[in-house]
Amino acid sequence: MSESKSGRRRVFAPEFKLRLVVQIVSGQRTLADLSREHQIKDSLLARWRDQFLEKAPEMFGAAPTGQERLAELEREIGRQHMELEILKKASRRLL
Structure with missing residues (x-):
């Protein structure tokens, strides 16, 4: 104090x-x-x-509140979006 x-x-x-x-x-x-x-x-x-x-x-x-759950889902979507973009670039290079 x-x-x-x-x-x-x-x-x-x-x-x-x-x-x-x-x-x-x-x-x-x-x-x-x-x-x-x-x-x-x-x-x-x-x-x-x-x-x-x-x-x-x-x-x-x-259980997380609705707002916390929404933030968690938004982070997951962002992560999946980045993974998808990486896979797209990798597939373009392979072709």
């Missing part, structure tokens, strides 16, 4: 955020306790917790 030069806004390391969120999710500590201890707003801790819980299924191979 560090403070910006202006002293107004603190920037928290990802490891710090994770440590607090794990304590909240596991029930080791309450959100209110951690908020008081670290002088962080409840709403910020709640946002970190919600972000963590939203992204957690991706860690275990959850």
